[in-house]
Amino acid sequence: MGGAGILLLLLLAGAGAVVAWKPPKGKCPLRCSCSKDSALCEGSPDLPVSFSPTLLSLSLVRTGVTQLKAGSFLRIPSLHLLLFTSNSFSVIEDDAFAGLSHLQYLFIEDNEIGSISKNALRGLRSLTHLSLANNHLEALPRFLFRGLETLTHVDLRGNPFQCDCRILWLLQWMPTMNASVGTGACAGPTALSHMQIHHLDPKTFKCRAIELSWFQTVGESALSVELFSYQGEPHIVLAQPFASRCLILSWDYSLQRFRPEEELPAPSVVSCKPLVLGPSLFVLAARLWGGSQLWARPSPGLRLAPTQTLAPRRLLRPNDAELLWLEGQPCFVVADASKAGSTTLLCRDGPGFYPHQSLHAWHRDTDAEALELDGRPHLLLASASQRPVLFHWTGGRFERRTDIPEAEDVYATRHFQAGGDVFLCLTRYIGDSMVMRWDGSMFRLLQQLPSRGAHVFQPLLIARDQLAILGSDFAFSQVLRLEPDKGLLEPLQELGPPALVAPRAFAHVTIAGRRFLFAACFKGPTQIYQHHEIDLSA
Template sequence: MGGAGLLLRLRLLLLLAGAGAGVAWRPPKGKCPPHCSCSKDSALCEGSPELPQSFSPTLLSLSLIRTGVPQVKAGSFLKIPSLHLLLFSSNTFFVIEDDAFVGLSHLQYLFIEDNKIGSISKNALRGLRSLTHLSLANNHLETLPRYLFRGLETLTHVDLRGNPFQCDCRVLWLLQWMPTVNASVGTGACAGPSALTHMQLSHLDPKTFKCRAIELSWFQTVGESALSVESFSYQEEPHMVLAQPFAGRCLILSWDYSLQRFRPEEELSAPSVVSCKPLVLGPRLFVLAARLWGGSQLWARPSPDLRLAPMQVLAPRRLLRPNDAELLWLDREPCFVVADASKAGSTTLLCRDGPGFYPRQSLHAWHRDTDAEALELDGRPHLLLASASQRPVLFHWLGGRFERRTDIPEAEDVYATRHFQAGGDVFLCLTRYIGDSMVMRWDGSMFRLLQQLPSRGAHVFQPLLIARDQLAILGSDFAFSQVLRLEPDKGLLEPLQELGPPALVAPRAFAHVTLAGRRFLFAACFKGPTQIYQHHELDLSA
């Protein structure tokens, strides 16, 4: 503190000591501890090896200088509840515990200065409801615990200067707290990190701190390998459905609230299945099972008290080797589009007509389509098809059918496409097995290249919006899969985490589900069991 602060403390000490009264006072015998000098209302202790205790309970002012106390413990001042001023200076203690000043409900001035304190507990100041002046100046504090000042509504002056504060995420709460209080706060300068050394804390912008992190941690494994995974809500309960070709089934999972795990709920027989696509219409549940051989099927559950049963064989002459299936809504009616990868088959749009789904349009014949993606551009439905034989082609819904609009330049050998929206823009994630996978952005007439990401053995580049995070996972058959996050200020995907062997092997699809306040990521793997990860938010400012 400066000279003005020192004068303030001296005046307070004189006032509380009754200076100028002209009457000398001696305390009752035994009430002034060794190493202390006492007057009627005040005491000053210097060089005491421990915290003095035998003070008068009516003491108003106490100064402790160069004591040998290693720490200020809880309830240290319960015997002197009338204190109005408490000063520590040049002491050796290094920590102040929770509730160190409990019982001092009348304390107005607390000066803890020029000590060796490196730590103060978050509840150390609890109960000081009359405190107006607080000084922690010139100590060894690199950070302060969040909520340290909670309940101190009467504060008018706070001095934190002279501490080697590390201006990282741990000071973010302090920067956010200062503008919210009616108190003058002296913070001093940063001691680190190097980029901020000597910068005044009061000049830091809280918006520049990136103090929220996320982490995906393993949660559960689900038996067989899978090619696709989808989430859906039925009867207000979240479910997942996996396409498991080697087990020959679509496996529906639900959440077991007692075991806190995902458990199988129902199995649909579907040999060589590549995609299980759910559709919920009120109490009715449909599942399209796209199969490489034996014909694709539609399963149906008319009401919640029944089980799913085969309902319809879908376009047996057109769907010869499906590779992907997507759900879309056209003119307020549900439709499926099934991408066919055979030379003789045809990607087909199937729409609801009466009780079943029937071909509405054949698209892209002879091009061996590997993936379909439904999206909305300029307020209209669009469909993007990726093929083994040409660049991805974009169709738009016009006059009751899909018409070719454009293709995507600079995008050869694209295996699959997925889109996401952020900041009013539409982005594409284009998966390439060999070469660089790509991120593109719609400019109003064309998708333009925004970013390239090295990918080796990738079959999936899946964007996912989990909580507030726009993520994208670039899978790999040969290396670790990369979890990336969109950084809004840069407009680019940045590396966040790696997921890989031995758990995650040859991923083919990702999906997430939120339930009971928890968020889970499913990873369908072709060469291993499906892995479930839990999404955690980490507050680095805590």
Template sequence: MGGAGILLLLLAGVGVGGAWRPPKGKCPLSCSCSKDSALCEGSPDLPESFSPTLLSLSLVRTGVTQLKAGSFLRVPSLHLLLFTSNSFSVIEDDAFAGLSHLQYLFIEDNEIGSISKNALRGLRSLTHLSLANNHLETLPRFLFRGLETLTHVDLRGNPFQCDCRVLWLLQWIPTVNASVGTGACAGPAALAHMQLHHLDPKTFKCRAIELSWFQTVGESALGVEAFSYQGEPHVVLAQPFAGRCLILTWDYSLQSFRQEEELSAPSVVSCKPLVLGPRLFVLAARLWGGSQLWARPGPDLRLAPLQALAPRRLLRPNDAELLWLDGQPCFVVADASKAGSTTLLCRDGPGFYPRQSLHAWHRDTDAEALELDGRPHLLLASASQRPVLFHWFGGRFERRTDIPEAEDVYATRHFQASGDVFLCLTRYIGDSMVMRWDGSMFRLLQQLPSRGAHVFQPLLIARDQLAILGSDFAFSQVFRLEPDRGLLEPLQELGPPALVAPRAFAHITMAGRRFLFAACFKGPTQIYQHHELDLSA
């Protein structure tokens, strides 16, 4: 029943009992009262001197500017409350506090543009609610929480903006045993005039993420790797100018990252960790002076040099990767010297020794280990030719194919999504690329403009497949994979003065919080925190 019908009933009720009038002083000016009902029209403010046993109250064209908390504490017995053609625009929290017996609440044809989320709190007997024909563009989430007795809700005639703010309402409607009139959308333009109950909640994209700055770690870095040791997340940074591999851990008292240990590694380009039970190994690939393997035999000991790695083959390392072959851990070190060769080193007894030389004379800049068709593969990028894909066959890597239309690729990184394998290819000048494996080779899927990029790194953080395209000259771009389209979509920019010339990214989860590390060549390492944002709140 609309407000007009209720108003007629009320007017009829005023006449019941003939000339009866409540005790003197119980019916305010500008109001007409009967034994248990009152109709007030044109009152400059909210009348207060009603009988505490009043059951029905109608307020028409009053001068009330807002409904404040506890506005009706003097009439706790109300069963029906009606507002129509009033000028107030705001309903505050607990505006109807004390009305535990109220069954009918009609707030129609007013100018209400805002209603607080706890405005209806305490109306445990409410069965009929109407907010029809107001100026409401949205409703706060949980507005109807605790109103289990509702059987009729009328929201028609409001200029609802059908964006993420109405998502909760669309999800709430099917869960209640009440008839709900919602009306049509006033915006956005694509949804104008569409009925709310025709909208599909699944089509709303109301979850967003944001990376916010958290901490800075002094000294520039070329690489960053996350690993878990003794059940605790750790991060190791390759800091060439400081001449060390720096290991960080979480400080629970300070709620920040602190230095745990460092190992001496002048001109280091990559610090690659390997955890085998209680033992921790760190490969330090160095431009000059030879690459080394460090080891920590147990959690109470410190890292110490264990082995010099292939001094005659690794002349100018540029990257190092960890991979497992036939159940054994191996490292592959990409060598950028024309006289050297990329080398596969596998565990043999206490150390790691050369197993195979790969791609000699090609000045490799990057190595990427991945699995395709259930077999180990290795992808090498170099300064002299297109990236080459090798597969593990007969106890060694054999050339399988190269990647067409991929010249001048500095580095490659892969990720998996929806059963497919994708590849991010970094180009310093030109467009960086995203490719997808089709069963025989990688095919171009997407091109992204990049200037001065040394890293295009995919990262799976919580439920989000991200990819960050670094830049030496401008803002670095954060992308997110949209599953429906299978493409990377822009998400956020990270840039100066904090992020300068990024070279690598890594993320860890600590104490329920997710962090992104950005190793920068021309500035200190930056740490960002990953936040999930609910746009429907």
């Protein structure tokens, strides 16, 4: 009101006149009662809009508004208090209170609100008191209170909050604010029903999940897949027996896909094992027939070329090849599955790799696994004729240390480390595959998992997750995750037909911040999955 108007009111008052303030015509909507600074509306079918732009307080009761849309109050930017009670609207959209930079009190109580957008309160930089009490909210979106540093009181009581991962951010937010927060009790899940929300411990919530989604198919079946890094770039090599080759893949940054880079002729190949020594790249191609070969690339820019036939009189029927380091030197161990052959340790000597030791003859070995126990190199051999046998490196050779009890008919073994312990995944074709833990002198049974045509039980550390995939020729392959609290592998996801058929090996690679899982399949093409982390509290 201008100075002249104020002076006129003073003169009238001094003259004894009684003057009641009246809002300008048309400024107080129907079904509303207005005074100079405030308005109360009850039963309005829509959101009233024709208020004075200088209005300070607005109360809306039992209106027919179905939702609060963006910019609903742009015409009354001077509001300091806004109250909703007993209304029927159930949704509050983003920027519903845009323009209310002076609003200090917002009470949205006893309504039917079941959903509020994460940016609904954006721009309320003066808000001190907020109430969402007695609505139908089961959860609140993360960052709902972002930018509301002036809050001193928050009332969330009377809502049927589900105390699952969606509430985790709220538990983490409350201690960071100087506001008093009334939260009430949990409505669910059943285990937490009626527990006061402010008594919940955020550390007990497990709100991070992972998922493997299909990404790409690489033609032709494969028996093995190996990862190696050459000249700072990750590469993958597949053993493809039906295509008679070792296929090397690299990442195409322009197409954002994996592409073939080079292939090595290798009929009846069962394993392609890479070794990088400075600028040199070696690939051991273990073949069922025709002799195993060593390929070499002395320096970048050259192509791989065959340089050596490996132990032709000893390696009669290779089934697996592994790389290990002994006394600072690289060696390969090739498991031989023939009745007359023997598993052979080949170590580097000059330009090639030559037999250093034959071990475990006549046992038709199907798998070799190199691992370190008690600070010393060990070698574990699985065979078709007896339980897996553990060897340890001593005196420049491998000597038998022990076998693994309760482990008959084991096709392959793979190990992993977690929490300072060494675990072993043992693959059985039919029956129960097993997880064992090293106790300092022996591997002891920890867990059994049903196997249905399994040739691979592969542990993989992807990001922060220790996974293990139990393959199946007859059903879905099981992706499991180690739960540190229990020390056991728990089911996580299933992978299966029509994409994944008869898996034989798995490997993962990280490229440009993305994580991929390769699955070599015997009865179908190699499948590539992308690893995603999912925040369940979002």
